[in-house]
Amino acid sequence: MRVITRTCAVALAAFLLGVGALGPALGQQDLRPAFRVRLQFARAGGIFDPAKWQYTSDWFVYPNVFNWLLRWNPGPDPKELQPDLAEKYAMSSDGLTFTFTLRKGVQFHKGFGELTADDVVFSYQRQMDDPKLSFYEAMSNIKSVEALDKYTVRITLKERDGSFLWTIVSYRPGIIVSKKAVQQLGDGFARAPVSTGPFEFVSLTPQGEVIVRAHDAYFRGKPSVKQITFVHIGDENTAAAALRRGDVQVIWTRGNPDVVKLLREDPKIHTVRVIEYYNLFQTQFSPRFKPGQDVRVRRALAHAIDRRVIAKALPGLDEMADVLRPPQLFGGSNDVPTYPYDVNKARALLREAGFPNGFPAVLMVQNREPETTVGEILVSQWKAAGLDVKIDVLDATAAFDRRRKGDFDITISATARPGDPHLFFWDVFHSDAVPPQGSNFFGYRDADALIDAGRITVDEARRVQIYKALQRKLMTDLPIIPLFYRHYELAMTAQVKSMQPGAFSMFWGETILVQR
Amino acid sequence: MIPYITRRVAAAAVQLIVVLVITFGLVRLTPGDPVTAYLSRIQSETSVSKQYVEQVRRQLGVDQPVAVQFGLYVGRVLRGNLGISYTQSEPVSRIITSQLPYTLQLAFAALLIELLIGVPLGVYAATRRGRFADYLATTVATVGYSMPRFWTGMVLILVFAVGWGLFPVIGVGEPGRPLDVLHHLVLPALALGVAGAAYVARMTRSSVLDVLGEDYVRTARAKGVPEPRVLRGHALRNAFIPILSVVGVSFGRALGGSAIIETLFGRVGIGSLLVDAITQRDYTLVQGTILVFAIGVFVINLAVDLGYAWLNPRIRYT
Numbered sequence: 141m142r143v144i145t146r147t148c149a150v151a152l153a154a155f156l157l158g159v160g161a162l163g164p165a166l167g168q169q170d171l172r173p174a175f176r177v178r179l180q181f182a183r184a185g186g187i188f189d190p191a192k193w194q195y196t197s198d199w200f201v202y203p204n205v206f207n208w209l210l211r212w213n214p215g216p217d218p219k220e221l222q223p224d225l226a227e228k229y230a231m232s233s234d235g236l237t238f239t240f241t242l243r244k245g246v247q248f249h250k251g252f253g254e255l256t257a258d259d260v261v262f263s264y265q266r267q268m269d270d271p272k273l274s275f276y277e278a279m280s281n282i283k284s285v286e287a288l289d290k291y292t293v294r295i296t297l298k299e300r301d302g303s304f305l306w307t308i309v310s311y312r313p314g315i316i317v318s319k320k321a322v323q324q325l326g327d328g329f330a331r332a333p334v335s336t337g338p339f340e341f342v343s344l345t346p347q348g349e350v351i352v353r354a355h356d357a358y359f360r361g362k363p364s365v366k367q368i369t370f371v372h373i374g375d376e377n378t379a380a381a382a383l384r385r386g387d388v389q390v391i392w393t394r395g396n397p398d399v400v401k402l403l404r405e406d407p408k409i410h411t412v413r414v415i416e417y418y419n420l421f422q423t424q425f426s427p428r429f430k431p432g433q434d435v436r437v438r439r440a441l442a443h444a445i446d447r448r449v450i451a452k453a454l455p456g457l458d459e460m461a462d463v464l465r466p467p468q469l470f471g472g473s474n475d476v477p478t479y480p481y482d483v484n485k486a487r488a489l490l491r492e493a494g495f496p497n498g499f500p501a502v503l504m505v506q507n508r509e510p511e512t513t514v515g516e517i518l519v520s521q522w523k524a525a526g527l528d529v530k531i532d533v534l535d536a537t538a539a540f541d542r543r544r545k546g547d548f549d550i551t552i553s554a555t556a557r558p559g560d561p562h563l564f565f566w567d568v569f570h571s572d573a574v575p576p577q578g579s580n581f582f583g584y585r586d587a588d589a590l591i592d593a594g595r596i597t598v599d600e601a602r603r604v605q606i607y608k609a610l611q612r613k614l615m616t617d618l619p620i621i622p623l624f625y626r627h628y629e630l631a632m633t634a635q636v637k638s639m640q641p642g643a644f645s646m647f648w649g650e651t652i653l654v655q656r
Numbered sequence: 657m658i659p660y661i662t663r664r665v666a667a668a669a670v671q672l673i674v675v676l677v678i679t680f681g682l683v684r685l686t687p688g689d690p691v692t693a694y695l696s697r698i699q700s701e702t703s704v705s706k707q708y709v710e711q712v713r714r715q716l717g718v719d720q721p722v723a724v725q726f727g728l729y730v731g732r733v734l735r736g737n738l739g740i741s742y743t744q745s746e747p748v749s750r751i752i753t754s755q756l757p758y759t760l761q762l763a764f765a766a767l768l769i770e771l772l773i774g775v776p777l778g779v780y781a782a783t784r785r786g787r788f789a790d791y792l793a794t795t796v797a798t799v800g801y802s803m804p805r806f807w808t809g810m811v812l813i814l815v816f817a818v819g820w821g822l823f824p825v826i827g828v829g830e831p832g833r834p835l836d837v838l839h840h841l842v843l844p845a846l847a848l849g850v851a852g853a854a855y856v857a858r859m860t861r862s863s864v865l866d867v868l869g870e871d872y873v874r875t876a877r878a879k880g881v882p883e884p885r886v887l888r889g890h891a892l893r894n895a896f897i898p899i900l901s902v903v904g905v906s907f908g909r910a911l912g913g914s915a916i917i918e919t920l921f922g923r924v925g926i927g928s929l930l931v932d933a934i935t936q937r938d939y940t941l942v943q944g945t946i947l948v949f950a951i952g953v954f955v956i957n958l959a960v961d962l963g964y965a966w967l968n969p970r971i972r973y974t
Contacts, residue, residue, distance in 0.1 A: 183932055186744060194694070272715075277705040346754045347828055347924045373826055373922040381813045382825040382922070537688035537937055540696030576695055576709045 172354065173635060173654055174367035177647065178379050178391035183372040184350050188341060189322075189330035190315035191266060191273045199312070201350050201370055203642065204649040205249075206315045206335040209240050209260065209293075210305060214640040214648040216414045217468065218558050221310050225255060225336065226293075235300040235598035238309070242291040247357040248318045249340035255316070257287035262319035264295070275313035282308075302598045306560035338363045338650035348372050352649070364654045370647075380631070383409060389635055395627045396509055397455055403631045412630040414641045415459050417466050418564065419556035419626035421511070423503075423518070425619070427583040429549040431499045438618045440489035441550075442479035444525035450517055450624065454510050461622040464564075464611050471561030471594075471607035476615035486525040498526035504548040505531060506539045511552050514623065518552075544575040546583075554626065555579050558643050561607050562595045569614060584619035657965070661958070668954045675950045676733065676943065680726055683934070683942050690716050690742040693937040716742050718939075729943070738947070739940035743933070748944035752926055756948065758828050759925035762848060762917065763910040763952075765841050769849030770856045770906050775899065777853070778860025783887065785865060793857065800854030805913050809847035809920045816843060826922030844921040848913050852906045859902045863895040870894075897968050904960040908953040 185195025190206060193199060203211075209226040212218035226240035246255040264285040267273050281304075283296045297304060308314050321334035333341050338360065339352035350370040354363040371388060373379040376396045380403055383391045393399050403409050423441070425432030432438060447460035462479070465472035490498060501522075505515035515531050522529045529550075534542070542548050557563035567578040570592075571585035590610040597603045630641045640651035688696070691713050713719045717728070732739055738748035774797075781793035817825045829837035867873060868891055876886045914927030926945050933941035 183928075271707070271711065277708055346831075347758075371826065371922065374919045374928070375922075377810060378813065378825060378920055378922055381818045384818050385821060385825050387825050387827070534687070535935065536696050537693040537935065538686065541688035541692045544692065544695070577705055 170366045172364060172366040173389075174369070175365050175389040175636070175652070176369045176371055176387065177649075178382075178388055179350065179370040179372045180392045180647070181394070183348050183374075184344055184370065186344050187330050188333040188344070190312065190317065190333075191263075191270075191275065192330055193274050193312060197372070200642075200647050201352065202315065203337070203646045204339040204352050204368065205333055205337040205341050206317070207246075207337055208310050208314045208316065209242075210310045210314075212306075212310055212559060212643060212646075214642065214646075214651050216641050216643055217417060218643045219468075219470065221305055224310075225260070225316055229305075231598070235302075236297045238295045238297075238304070239288070240293045240295070242293065243359060244291060246336050246359050248321070248336055249334050249355055250321075252318045252321050252334050255318075255336055256290050257293045259319045260293045260316055261285050261287050262322070263316045264314075266322070267313060278308060278313045300596045300598055302600075302603050303560035303562040303595055307563055311559060339368060342367075358650070360650065363650050363652070365649060365652050368649050383631055383633060386633055389633045390639065391631050393629045393631065394509055395454065395629055397453075400455065400629045403629065408634055409631050410634070410636075411632075412639075412641055414628040414630055416556065416558070416626040416628070416643070417459075417469055417472075418558040418643075419554060420461055420464065420564070421514070421552060421554045421623045421626065422461075422568075422620040423623060424543075424551050424553050424579075424581045426546045426548045426550070426581065428546050429501070431493070431495060431501070432550065432582075434493045435618060436489045436493040437495065438621065439479055440486040440493070440525065441522060441527075442618060442621045443482045443489065444486035444521050444527075445479075445518065445621070445623070446481040446521055447624070448481075449521070450514055453513055453517060459627070460624050464614060464620075464622055465561060465607075466625075469561070470600075471604060473608045473611045475608060476611045478615070479618075479621075483521075483525050490526060498528055500528040500530075501549040502530050502532050504539060504542060504551045505533055506536050506552070507533045508536070510624075515552055543581050546581065551581070552623065553579060553581065556626065561603075562591070565591050565594065565607070565610060565614075568620060582619045584617070586617060587613055657962075661962075664958055664961070668958075671954070672947065672950055676730070676947060679943050679946045680729065680939075683937065683939050684722060686934075686937070688937055689718050690937045690939060691718060693935070694743075729940075733947075738944035741933075741938055741941045743936050743938045743941065748940050751929070751941065752944055752948055755924055755926050755929050758923060759911065759914050759918070759927055760952075761828075761837070761841060762844055762914055762923065762925060762927075763907060765845035766848035766852060766910040766913075767903065767907055769845055770852035770910075771903070773849070773853035774856025775860050777857040779864055779887075779892065781857065781861045782864035782868065790861075794861070797854040797857040797861075800850050801858070803851060805847055805851055806916050806920060808850050809844065809917055812843045812847050813921075828923050828925075840923075844917045844923060847920070848910055848917045851913075852909060856899070856902055856906065860895070860899055863898045864891060867891045867895040893967070897964060900960055900963050900967065904953075904957040907956040911949055911952055 179197050180200045182195065182197040185198045187194050187198055188201065188205070190202060208224045210221040210229065211224040213220050213222050225242055225246060227243045229238055229240045231238050242255065242257060242260070247253070248255060264279065264282065267275050268279045268282055270276060281298050281301055283298045286294045288294055316335065318334040322329050325332055331344060336359070338355055338358040340355045342351040342353050344350050352368050354366050356362045373382060373388070376393050376399045379391045379393065380399045382388045383403070384406055400411070403411050425438065447462070451460060463474045463476055467474050490496065503515055503519055505511045512533055515533070519529045519531050539551070543551055543553065555564060555568050557567060567573050568580055569584050569587050570578065570580060571588050572578070573580040574583055575581060587610055590606060590613065594603055594606045594610065597606060632639060635655050637653040637655040639653070640648050642648050691709060694712060695709065717725065729739065738752070740746065741748050741751055744751055777793050777797065781790045784790045813825050816822045823843045824840055827840050829840035831837070873886060873890050876890050914925055915931050918925040918928035919931055926948060930942065930945045933945060
């Protein structure tokens with residue numbers, strides 16, 4: 141009996157000890173789901189050192205791994221800057237000095253310790269010192285970056301820049317990395333980055349998948365997903381099929397109408413329409429294309445475009461652009477001349493410009509949607525106005541090469557510049573932004589003074605006035621014809637309760653809420 | 657046989673040099689260069705300085721005259737160095753080595769499907785010549801041959817993956833889990849192999865029909881040998897010799913077709929790698945990948961030629 145009792149006691153003790161040991165393990169079991177997400181829109185370039193950034197597809201992953209001092213608000217329209225690693229900042233009265241106060245206790249991934257002002261100084265300084273890095277040029281207006289103490293950083297500019305916070309601090313150049321990790325890993329940092337974001341980088345697999353795992357010490361709280369695997373799916377139809385089968389949980393589409401219709405009709409899928417108002421598709425004219433030099437011809441072509449036809453052919457593109465930057469964005473305005481559809485007016489303007497019988501022209505477009513469909517519509521509408529227009533469809537590189545050399549008549553191009561208006565207006569209209577520096581393919585040079593004034597003014601109200609005046613001038617001179625804003629369809633399986641769509645190829649994994 | 661193999665390898669070396677020259681020239685004849693491709697990727701999103709563009713051009717070595725670039729490239733290849741990828745900043749040989757197994761997996765699986773479907777279908781049609789079954793098999797083969805692989809793949813995805821949920825749509829499976837890899841391989845291999853199976857079926861049918869008309873088959877039948885034995889023992893073994901030559905062609909087609917199928921099924925491999933490399937004007941990667949494709953086709957054709965001797969001892973290599 142005693143033996144039995146002793147045996148039972150030992151067994152019970154062992155059981156309790158076992159449960160005791162197992163308990164924490166069971167309690168720690170991570171029940172959060174792991175998601176697979178379509179990498180937007182190309183194979184991963186594999187460069188995850190922000191200072192060496194080259195690929196949009198990689199940028200898609202960045203907001204999950206890295207932080208900035210300030211960041212754009214998650215969502216399709218970045219309208220405001222939020223505190224990120226800096227809990228507050230102050231600008232000097234002359235607009236040249238910015239002082240950032242860092243959050244305390246922010247932890248780097250993989251045990252690389254606490255973020256300090258040294259890491260911020262290092263992240264900026266390395267890009268200011270090395271011309272081989274991607275944002276060396278962008279950093280050229282920074283005079284100095286100093287750590288005033290462990291949690292305070294001061295950045296001093298050479299000249300005032302009203303766009304500085306949007307274009308540098310909260311944008312691609314302003315990502316903060318771990319100084320210790322960069323020094324320790326060297327070139328290997330690009331494949332094993334260390335930062336402070338909601339997910340820590342795990343690997344870029346030989347299959348081209350990028351895996352990130354929840355960083356539970358993230359200063360905004362634990363992510364609701366334990367792991368995200370970014371996969372490349374080249375074909376839109378395949379991506380939709382993979383989502384419907386549950387192989388992936390989130391995809392972006394380029395707005396292919398058939399795919400969008402299919403996804404919207406599937407009860408297991410929910411979709412969110414994302415319009416990027418800062419991503420403008422436009423027609424540009426070559427400086428060598430003689431008829432395009434006459435503003436009456438450009439206005440005639442603008443009047444000949446019936447945007448309703450485009451919206452009907454490509455649902456999702458019904459937010460047509462008849463202004464350059466809509467008023468819902470900072471610095472946007474619709475107080476500008478517009479060119480509503482009026483084919484008779486188009487013909488009259490052509491006659492006035494000395495082209496009563498039109499002229500021959502070739503519209504060069506890139507071989508992807510929606511450019512090709514929109515291109516075909518433009519050709520038919522310009523033909524109706526009396527022009528002899530043909531379409532030339534080329535792959536992205538060939539089209540870009542010819543745009544750069546001015547070897548085209550008219551083309552459709554896209555310019556995406558979220559955040560501060562200076563980025564867009566400089567890139568498309570400044571005389572310094574002719575290729576290869578920017579996208580001023582037309583070679584327009586009559587608005588430099590206003591564009592430069594917009595940049596160096598720091599008073600926001602004054603800047604708004606400058607940009608209004610600038611847009612009135614641009615829409616009068618019409619060096620480009622605005623067409624439509626980029627539209628994406630974000631589609632998710634029922635497992636994803638909600639998610640903030642990212643602005644400008646950003647995927648905000650931390651905003652995912654999971655359906656329990 | 658050794659002198660024969662040596663001659664074939666020497667001839668292949670010349671062919672590979674021709675492939676190398678043509679590829680080198682063709683990629684440079686396409687409009688744009690790696691720097692343009694790079695700029696086209698980023699310029700809709702960010703601005704770059706002239707100095708930066710020049711620096712990238714120097715870094716990639718495309719600021720040199722084409723003749724110099726060619727000389728440097730040939731020199732490197734002769735030393736077994738395929739160069740550094742412009743877009744991935746890694747040795748081309750390492751990139752290809754990491755992706756090649758997935759393409760070989762797919763190509764061999766497709767070849768297997770071609771043979772497993774094509775040969776029985778061809779034999780069945782041949783042994784029922786002029787009957788309904790023959791017309792049916794021939795029609796099926798013609799339809800299969802005419803279907804574009806991309807379309808076949810899409811139909812397979814919609815029916816077997818989305819509709820019935822039997823197979824995954826994308827990916828290559830988890831390495832180290834053979835069943836998972838196989839699960840991911842079925843649909844792409846079918847999409848790639850169906851058209852080839854139709855081709856093999858047509859070749860098999862005509863080859864078997866030829867053999868069935870031979871004197872030795874007639875003699876066997878006259879001696880009262882049962883028809884299945886005539887087929888197995890006399891007809892098929894001889895009919896397989898021309899079919900074997902189809903295998904070489906089929907493998908080449910499967911390798912070529914992998915570009916479309918890998919893209920469609922979101923698979924990695926040197927097919928989709930080549931498509932991306934061409935789009936991005938990654939000269940070194942395009943050249944390296946095509947060289948590997950050419951070597952693959954050469955090796956399989958040499959293996960086929962040597963297989964002749966095994967099947968038919970009358971064949972002598974001179």
